[in-house]
Each structure stands twice: as C-alpha cells, then as structure tokens.
Amino acid sequence: MKLHKVTATAAVTLVLSLTAVGCGSSGDTEMSSSSGKKITIGIKFDQPGIxxxxxxxxxxxFDVDVATYVAKQLGHSAGDIEWKEAKSADRESLLQRGDVDFIAASYSITPERAKKVDFAGPYLLAHQDVLIRxxxxxxxxxxxxxxxKLCSVTGSTSAQNVKDRIAPKAQLQEYGGYSECLTGLENGVxxxxxxxxxxxxxxxxxxxxxxxxxLGGFKMSNENYGxxxxxxxxxxxxxxxxxxxMVKDGSWAAAVKKNFGPANFKSGPAPKIGVVVS
Structure with missing residues (x-):
C-alpha cells in the first residue's frame, strides 16, 4: 500500500481536528464517515453495471460494490476511498508505479498479466457473449x-475471436465505444x-x-475477474x-442482483478463490 508523508502543517491540522471532536463540535459527522486511513482503488469509470x-x-x-466491501474488511470506510480511473491499457502500470493500492476493473486474470502483477480472487466468472435486440x-x-453485423469496440479482440473461431461469415463492425454499438443495435444498423x-x-x-x-446466453470464453x-x-x-x-454473508449475491438483475444475467455461483477456469 502507498505511504504518504505527513507534513508539519498536516500534523497540526490533525491535532486541532481531534481536539475539536473531543469538544463535541460539528466535526463528529465528518469523522464518522472516514477513518482517516486513505486507500486508492482503480476502477472503470465508463462501464455501467461494472x-x-x-x-x-x-x-x-458491481466492481465498485466489491471494492468497497473489500476496503471495509481492510479497515477503510467508504469515506477513505479515493477512486482512480483504471483504463484497460493502464492497469499494470498503475499498480507497478504504486498509483493505486488495488484494482477492480473487469480485470481478467491471464498468464501474461500475472507475470507483471498479482491477482486476488477470482471474484466473478464472466463469459464472452452477445447482446441482441x-x-x-x-x-x-x-x-x-x-x-x-457484429459490433465491438476499437482495440477489442472479441468480435475478431468470433469471426476466427465461431462464425467466419460474420460482418465485423468496429465502433469507438460501447455506447455507439448500443445505438447501432437499437437502430438496427x-x-x-x-x-x-x-x-x-x-x-x-x-x-x-x-x-x-x-443476452444471447452464449459462453464463448471464460473471463476470470480478479x-x-x-x-x-x-x-x-x-x-x-x-x-x-463477501460470498459467505450474502453480500456478493446481493451485488450481482443489484447491478445485473434487470438484464436477467446468469452469473452462476461465486468462483472459488484461487481457482482460475481456463
């Protein structure tokens, strides 16, 4: 975890804050929402439901709910969390530089990535699928x-995988983002x-x-989120x-239902920790 230097000014401010709290000031509410032990967590900023x-x-x-639960178990309240965007291409470098304490960002465990970073989990077994009208x-x-006409986003290998392995006559359509694909899907393009x-x-x-x-309900690959x-x-x-x-107390299942339930998402049981399904 990252270590932060405490300046003299910060130390004085902390002492004054604690003194104020001891006197029953309005600082009680603020202190109750944060334990003061900051933690930086990388997540996606642009994936609804994730x-x-x-x-x-x-x-x-879902990743936000998982990360918040984990942070709490590590001794951090929600007010201690600093969220940092973790784009797919930046995840390894964010960890290697120490810019974040951990990353929960639809981060599939792969042998190549495991050479650069360590993974806890997996906490969700996803599969490549399709969304249709x-x-x-x-x-x-x-x-x-x-x-x-099959759409995926620029830089993704998902659509190409389908064409190479499953449906060679699929007509690939590459868009800049998932929202553009959804608009095309909605309009019949x-x-x-x-x-x-x-x-x-x-x-x-x-x-x-x-x-x-x-969802089509196809399981065209296994993606172990760690x-x-x-x-x-x-x-x-x-x-x-x-x-x-999180699995034991029911919080995991509740998070799945909350974030994916409206789409009739079949998650299956929670993965066993340390077991990566190939």
Whole structure:
C-alpha cells in the first residue's frame, strides 16, 4: 500500500481536528464517515453495471460494490476511498508505479498479466457473449452470427475471436465505444454486440435500455475477474479473505442482483478463490 508523508502543517491540522471532536463540535459527522486511513482503488469509470462515474460524481457498479466491501474488511470506510480511473491499457502500470493500492476493473486474470502483477480472487466468472435486440429471434446459437453485423469496440479482440473461431461469415463492425454499438443495435444498423456478458448485462440493465436488449446466453470464453495488486503485495491474502467473507454473508449475491438483475444475467455461483477456469 502507498505511504504518504505527513507534513508539519498536516500534523497540526490533525491535532486541532481531534481536539475539536473531543469538544463535541460539528466535526463528529465528518469523522464518522472516514477513518482517516486513505486507500486508492482503480476502477472503470465508463462501464455501467461494472464501474461507472455518474454525472453527479458518484461511483456505481458491481466492481465498485466489491471494492468497497473489500476496503471495509481492510479497515477503510467508504469515506477513505479515493477512486482512480483504471483504463484497460493502464492497469499494470498503475499498480507497478504504486498509483493505486488495488484494482477492480473487469480485470481478467491471464498468464501474461500475472507475470507483471498479482491477482486476488477470482471474484466473478464472466463469459464472452452477445447482446441482441429483445425481439430478435434469429440469433439462437453462436453460429447464427454468420452473415450478421457484429459490433465491438476499437482495440477489442472479441468480435475478431468470433469471426476466427465461431462464425467466419460474420460482418465485423468496429465502433469507438460501447455506447455507439448500443445505438447501432437499437437502430438496427448492427445485429449484435459482443464482449464479456457482465459488461453487456451492465449496459442492458440501465433504465434507458429496459426491455430493449437481451443476452444471447452464449459462453464463448471464460473471463476470470480478479483484483490486481502489486507483485509480492501482502494485500493479496487479505483481499482473498475479504472476498470469501463477501460470498459467505450474502453480500456478493446481493451485488450481482443489484447491478445485473434487470438484464436477467446468469452469473452462476461465486468462483472459488484461487481457482482460475481456463
């Protein structure tokens, strides 16, 4: 975990704050919302249902709920958390530089990534799937994607994987972001959007898309979501213990239902810690 230098000014401020609290000042409320032990956590800022920074500055999604629970088990209240955007391409460098304490950002555990960082978990087993229009009954199995317009985002390998391994006649459509794919799907310009089912479910669960889309229910790959930490960090066993407790007390299942339920997402049981499904 990162260490922060305490300046003389900060020390004086802390003493004055504690004195004020001891005198029963209005600082009681502020102190109750934060233990004063800051922790920096990397999440996605642009994935509804997974990790999203809303226009009013709040943070929502399954990864946010998991990270908040883990932080609490580590001794940090919600007020102690500093959220930092962890874009896919930046995750390893954020950990290696010590810019974050841990990352929960639809972060699939892979052998290549495990050479650079350590992973706690997994805490969710996702699968590559497709999102289609609710009234589309022409795509019932992966091979039905042949001759269909299939969308994914620039830099993603999801659509290419489908074309290479499953539906060679799929017509790939590459857009700049998932929101553009969703607009194309809604307007009939494309027939399906592909990426992890958890990400698709997060979008489909948003109020503005209610009743418009559905998941295909295909399991075209296994994506084991883990919490990334620095190589050799003593946080890994502590986070694993926190994840086990989250499953045990029902908080994990509640977070799945809250964030993915409206999309009829079939998560299956929580993964066993330390077991990566290939």
């Amino acid at each position: 990790g999203l920074k809303t226009p009013d500055g709040k943070y929502t999604g 609710e009234d589309d009954n022409s795509i019932k199995k992966p091979s039905d994607l042949n001759n269909k 494309i027939d399906a959007l592909t990426t992890d089912n958890s990400i698709l479910a997060g979008y489909a669960a948003q109020p503005e898309f209610k009743g418009k889309f559905k 919490i990334g930490v620095q190589k050799g960090s003593d946080l890994k066993p502590k986070i694993n213990k926190a994840l086990e407790e």
